[in-house]
């Protein structure tokens with residue numbers, strides 16, 4: 120978006136008593152102190168994000184590193200969901216479709232024609248965008264909650280389609296062939312560390328996108344559409360077009376994470392990359408964290424993913440079988456958030472910092 | 476050629492005829508008042524003109540071009556902006572952001588839109604509220620945001636649906652001044668208002684609607700002296716008010 124620097128009234132106004140320059144420095148220094156402390160927090164966060172995995176690696180703590188990768192993966196997925204559901208207010212319970220499309224596209228391109236997954240990511244994102252437009256165009260005509268319901272239906276249809284699609288492995292899915300460890304192959308066998316940094320980079324990309332969206336025309340229009348679609352239209356907002364932008368961005372980012380998942384787990388099937396439970400979990404992470412705010416998805420992933428992985432491991436060790444337990448935990452959390460703090464964890468942390 | 480010309484516009488809701496072959500026009504430099512009792516079809520007419528509803532029959536010509544069937548966003552782009560009788564403020568956006576959504580229609584980007592929106596806030600006396608969320612405003616302030624947003628789209632024609640209802644006399648006077656300011660900037664105005672003391676002095680012409688039909692139109696003095704209008708709408712009470720000629 121172009122930035123047009125127009126002279127504002129204040130620049131052409133003579134400095135009167137209201138603009139006493141001596142009144143400015145305290146304000147400025149306070150602002151400087153705030154931005155300095157913000158910078159410090161940012162630096163520490165960056166150090167932890169980049170350095171902590173090295174420590175875990177040195178200590179051979181593989182499982183915590185796996186959890187960190189999952190946190191980054193879900194932070195990416197939740198942020199992608201947040202752009203569509205949080206900012207634009209279009210609640211999707213079918214984002215697993217884009218995840219699956221990304222995972223399957225890059226995997227098939229690698230197994231069939233030997234294309235590097237790095238190029239496969241781009242193709243997968245492109246295909247996911249096309250799929251999202253095909254879903255969005257008819258479904259956005261349905262107002263309110265009907266959109267959410269329609270995305271559930273579409274998700275179920277796509278999963279069933281893949282289960283019955285023999286050419287892409289059907290219900291048993293695809294095992295990715297083990298390739299030599301190399302960046303171009305997107306496979307690393309001796310350490311999880313490269314996967315972590317790739318997941319972190321993807322999360323950073325998703326956050327960067329949300330940051331740019333928030334500050335651009337898209338962000339204003341998305342929020343207007345969420346707030347009142349009819350009022351938005353009467354102010355000249357082409358709401359169908361902007362909803363399609365939102366779902367396309369969401370789909371592209373989700374598909375990107377799908378490829379990472381495929382290359383990391385090395386096996387994909389409709390039950391792991393296309394289930395409704397994945398769509399729900401993505402939505403839960405974002406809602407728990409706080410929708411429509413840039414930090415919500417990260418907070419949600421930080422809390423929910425260790426919890427989810429923890430219960431999974433615990434259940435596996437104690438004989439397993441109770442997969443529904445983690446869903447019960449999510450359910451309870453959602454009820455708590457909905458009852459006590461609809462703004463999510465972001466709103467709670469704001470309250471602790473005394474910003475209301 | 477008038478800026479807006481409505482020709483034989485009919486709007487049916489099932490068996491109910493909300494607008495029955497209504498014709499009216501607004502010239503580029505006019506303020507036209509639209510009055511009529513509750514349920515006369517004033518809001519419906521606004522919705523048909525702005526594209527929120529699709530007229531069953533008839534034409535809406537904007538600068539000679541028929542816009543019936545076009546979307547509200549297209550019609551807004553062509554230069555008609557409206558406010559809603561039941562306000563539709565974006566509750567989770569600040570006053571500034573509400574107005575920026577309107578300003579973005581013709582701005583190259585958000586920084587340009589912010590400059591434009593600030594100017595409108597200044598004009599509408601909302602500048603001190605710029606960072607207040609829509610949800611935290613009084614009804615009078617919301618009505619004003621409604622007007623500011625519409626103004627920010629830089630319309631040729633501004634359609635105001637009871638923006639003065641529920642305002643106290645001081646707020647009402649501010650709103651009247653605001654309408655005059657917008658008009659002075661070359662914006663034509665079509666306004667619905669129940670408060671006769673407001674509509675009569677400000678309008679160049681008044682159109683009276685009852686039961687979906689146009690009863691008559693004319694200069695405010697003529698309309699307010701018309702026996703039929705007084706019977707149908709104004710009531711005996713108003714006779715006293717017009718005894719003194721409206722100051723314009």
Ligand SMILES: Nc1ncnc2c1ncn2[C@@H]1O[C@H](COP(=O)(O)OP(=O)(O)OP(=O)(O)O)[C@@H](O)[C@H]1O
Nearest residue numbers: 488491493511512513514515516517518519520560
């Ligand atoms: N969407 C709708 N569906 C069915 N009937 C409607 C609809 N909108 C309005 N009506 C009916 O059309 C008639 C005209 O309504 P409208 O709101 O246009 O009147 P109005 O002149 O704006 O009244 P008021 O002064 O109370 O605002 C009323 O009888 C109303 O019940």
Ligand SMILES: [Mg+2]
Nearest residue numbers: 517518519560
């Ligand atoms: Mg009305």
